[in-house]
Amino acid sequence: MPNLDRRSFLYTGLTGLTGLAAGAVATGPATAAAADPAPAGAPAAAGRDPSADPFTLGVASGDPDHEGFVIWTRLAPQPLAEDGMGGMPGRPFQVRWQVYADERCRRVVRAGVATAAPEWGHSVHVEVAGLAADRDYWYRFRAGRYVSPAGRARTAPHPLAAGGALAMAFVSCAQYEHGYFTSYRRLAEDHPDLVLHLGDYQYEYAPDTYTIPGGNVRDHQGPETETLAGYRQRHAQYKADPDLQAAHAAAPWLVVWDDHELDNNWADEVPEKPEVPQPDFLARRAAAFRAYYENMPLRRTSVPRGIDMQLYRRIRWGRLATFHMLDTRQYRDDQGCGDGYHDCPAAVDPARSITGPAQEEWLLDGFRTSRARWDIIGQQVFFAQRDNNAGPAKVTSQDAWDGYVASRRRITQGWVDARVRNAVVLTGDVHAHWASDLKLDYDDPTGPSVGAELVATSVSTGGDGADSDPARHPYLAINPHLKFYNNQRGYVLTKIESELMTADFKVVPHVQQPGAEAYTRATFVVEDRVPGVRQTYLRPMDPALRSARDVTVEETVELETRRP
CATH class of the missing domain: 3.60.21.70 (Alkaline phosphatase D (PhoD))
Structure with missing residues (x-):
């Protein structure tokens, strides 16, 4: 067990009320770092396909710096499911992600595979790095045969650069x-x-x-x-x-x-x-x-x-x-x-x-x-x-x-x-x-x-x-x-x-x-x-x-x- 402060200790004694596991909180979710470009047609990692389109919640990016940003999605073929799991079964799924230099999503500059784990609501957080500063990029995800919509992200200027208007x-x-x-x-x-x-x-x-x-x-x-x-x-x-x-x-x-x-x-x-x-x-x-x-x-x-x-x-x-x-x-x-x-x-x-x-x-x-x-x-x-x-x-x-x-x-x-x-x-x-x-x-x-x-x-x-x-x-x-x-x-x-x-x-x-x-x-x-x-x-x-x-x-x- 990690060192627990008072709040975390109180929480650990209450986890049964929400169904959360203290061990899951201590270890944190699986995240993916940037990888080298992969061919657009490369097969996804092993794992059965979702039963229906899992990208009903769209995509998002956030917290940019001069080298990259976070890209996000969450698998949920049935987003309003009462159990909060979005219609996903209780097992992890492999999700491919790609970052592109062009809006038509043809020039892949970063790609990899992330795990969407059930204990984290089948969410995916990829911290993309190694990109050029102060420019637009586009990204999307793939789970089995399903492809997400594309989103636009942008890197910040270099910390020593003035940059243009924001x-x-x-x-x-x-x-x-x-x-x-x-x-x-x-x-x-x-x-x-x-x-x-x-x-x-x-x-x-x-x-x-x-x-x-x-x-x-x-x-x-x-x-x-x-x-x-x-x-x-x-x-x-x-x-x-x-x-x-x-x-x-x-x-x-x-x-x-x-x-x-x-x-x-x-x-x-x-x-x-x-x-x-x-x-x-x-x-x-x-x-x-x-x-x-x-x-x-x-x-x-x-x-x-x-x-x-x-x-x-x-x-x-x-x-x-x-x-x-x-x-x-x-x-x-x-x-x-x-x-x-x-x-x-x-x-x-x-x-x-x-x-x-x-x-x-x-x-x-x-x-x-x-x-x-x-x-x-x-x-x-x-x-x-x-x-x-x-x-x-x-x-x-x-x-x-x-x-x-x-x-x-x-x-x-x-x-x-x-x-x-x-x-x-x-x-x-x-x-x-x-x-x-x-x-x-x-x-x-x-x-x-x-x-x-x-x-x-x-x-x-x-x-x-x-x-x-x-x-x-x-x-x-x-x-x-x-x-x-x-x-x-x-x-x-x-x-x-x-x-x-x-x-x-x-x-x-x-x-x-x-x-x-x-x-x-x-x-x-x-x-x-x-x-x-x-x-x-x-x-x-x-x-x-x-x-x-x-x-x-x-x-x-x-x-x-x-x-x-």
Whole structure:
């Protein structure tokens, strides 16, 4: 047995609740490294063919560096099987993989065979290496006579190279029941080089538990996810969506979770409702983490071990940008005064942290050693202060960085002290587009800005939403550092250049019916060495899509906190 910390020890005593084996967690999944090119017609390794097309969940790539990336697939001829095994028998299968230098998949540059093992949901994670920097590649898989769709990946520039402009999109919050994943399809059509998913990739609720006005437009399969089988089935239902598959096949992804990949508003080892006895919560956490790894294009450094999973990490895109991907769930102190909006004394307690001390020091060290033009922090929950009370009391969301004020101050002071050239925080979670300046002292609106925050609305969570005059949102009057708000669904498409970062806030007019076209609602820029955001474009409101009246503080709080 390996050395076990407290968490892993607790998990080992609970494995019977999820059907996981402690030995499997200790040894980890089978992964494949890069191999030399193989002839396109070479036979696959020994093993019987799957009974039907196993590539129903598509393909994905992720975590690129200047030499390669991860490519992923998972075999599932029956993706919604209740046992979570996707219709696969309980034995390993050999899967051939190939990486190509051309979109027509004729010039093989790397190839090999990986094992899709049943204990890891028949998932395949191949860490491809030895490729040229800063260029496109394509890849696909073969199991028996079945061939997967092809996906596009891209290597990063060499760490010492400036590289050209980077097209990067980021998204969050895709509730399957609330609408169609049209924004994923439109994102794919924009042909980004890199996609960041900032959490709530899937939702844990039983059917019709988390509902929108007028009723949900699609149904979750199975009960609330609490077991490994349940999480595997739910991930498969989402992955089977063709719009999501298109987005995964379009570009490499950097993924981090938020709360719904496990349980709404969870905090470290504390579930959403700690007052309700949940003796199985740690086993549930282990199952959720395992299923998350199985279904994401992550490197072996993120293989979960018990109830722990290394997800915060750093990806360098040449000298142009460094992406610091954070985990604000696994190590945080529990919310101080509940999950909602409160005037909470615990929020300013210097001992409380949303990142945990080890991740905080890792991030601060990354600032100190960074030589990138842009330091981009990919994370989950709102970073800037959002006070919804015009009086002296601060009434803020305790689930966001407002509930961990000292933690936010240390991080912000860290990039200021390190003289980070351009600090930009990317955020999801709140189901609306926002743009804001970041401050060291939010009580002094005349003080200097020290960074920028860009927030992506949801892909589908909340249903269609509505347009409104962003300047008339009451939060912007109370918090002058907040510069933009929009409550439609969509994503953010950015172009990162040496002198400028441009962010197009893309929206779709509806998601409760499929097929909507996307358009840019507003454009903001962040200029090199000029902290904060500046608006350069604002599309007039569409009268057919606007709300009957301006949104209120109470409605904003209700939209963000409406849960079963």
